[in-house]
Amino acid sequence: MVILNPLPDGIRILRISTPEEALPYKASFAGAYQDIFSEPPYNERFFPSEAQGILKRYLATPENICLLAVRGKAKVVGFGIGVPAISKPDIARDIRGLLPVAHTYYLAELGVLESFRACGIGKQLVAGRLELIEHQKFTHVVLRVSAVRNRSYEMYLKMDFDDIGVYTEVHARRVDGRVSTDRRLFLSKLLSRRKRAQSTEDGEVEPFGTGT
Numbered sequence: 475m476v477i478l479n480p481l482p483d484g485i486r487i488l489r490i491s492t493p494e495e496a497l498p499y500k501a502s503f504a505g506a507y508q509d510i511f512s513e514p515p516y517n518e519r520f521f522p523s524e525a526q527g528i529l530k531r532y533l534a535t536p537e538n539i540c541l542l543a544v545r546g547k548a549k550v551v552g553f554g555i556g557v558p559a560i561s562k563p564d565i566a567r568d569i570r571g572l573l574p575v576a577h578t579y580y581l582a583e584l585g586v587l588e589s590f591r592a593c594g595i596g597k598q599l600v601a602g603r604l605e606l607i608e609h610q611k612f613t614h615v616v617l618r619v620s621a622v623r624n625r626s627y628e629m630y631l632k633m634d635f636d637d638i639g640v641y642t643e644v645h646a647r648r649v650d651g652r653v654s655t656d657r658r659l660f661l662s663k664l665l666s667r668r669k670r671a672q673s674t675e676d677g678e679v680e681p682f683g684t685g686t
């Protein structure tokens with residue numbers, strides 16, 4: 475596990491890569507996941523087993539990056555998870571033709587417990603993943619935010635993400651027990667220039683292709 479950058483208040487960011495490494499944190503991760511996404515604008519209901527299953531599936535995905543912000547021994551106060559876009563069929567479908575799917579990395583999950591917000595943990599969970607992405611392979615990152623633009627939207631714009639004006643609907647069980655859809659907006663960011671023989675003469679990045 476790599477300690478990227480210690481934060482104040484005894485909070486550290488850990489990268490976990492295997493189910494064994496996740497063991498001390500998975501129950502606390504599930505609690506944080508439930509709490510964070512039960513708030514507006516998501517209002518989603520996850521059972522602890524579902525939240526733990528989500529972490530397990532991400533850890534089983536090749537080239538995943540799972541970062542946890544941990545306080546004390548094993549209290550998870552935040553998480554930032556990413557996987558290649560191609561490993562998420564719904565994301566791959568939505569971005570095909572807009573971004574090069576095989577070269578796009580998906581920042582899948584981000585959350586910080588309410589009482590630990592506004593001290594830089596969220597930004598570090600984004601920046602940490604951006605740094606760990608394999609830049610030789612991935613040229614773009616993409617993520618979804620609620621179409622009800624909250625502070626995460628502002629945070630990503632400040633971090634040079636672009637609003638690509640593409641929306642999608644997400645089905646989820648809500649805290650009231652009903653299943654409904656909510657709208658999400660895609661943001662993307664160019665990581666680095668693709669090394670291609672036919673790059674344009676002035677060195678500008680070529681227009682996005684499907685890349686697959």
Ligand SMILES: CC(C)(COP(=O)(O)OP(=O)(O)OC[C@H]1O[C@@H](n2cnc3c(N)ncnc32)[C@H](O)[C@@H]1OP(=O)(O)O)[C@@H](O)C(=O)NCCC(=O)NCCS
Pocket residue numbers: 510583584585586587590591592593594595596597598617618619620624625626628629632
């Ligand atoms: C989005 C989220 C992860 C940010 O976490 P955080 O630890 O508070 O983030 P940071 O402290 O690094 O702040 C990042 C930016 O958020 C904004 N922000 C943070 N606290 C804020 C506040 N109290 N009021 C307004 N904006 C605020 C600022 O733009 C800030 O950047 P700045 O410090 O350069 O001004 C957190 O609010 C969260 O978990 N929200 C619910 C889940 C969610 O929306 N996830 C994103 C889904 S893609």
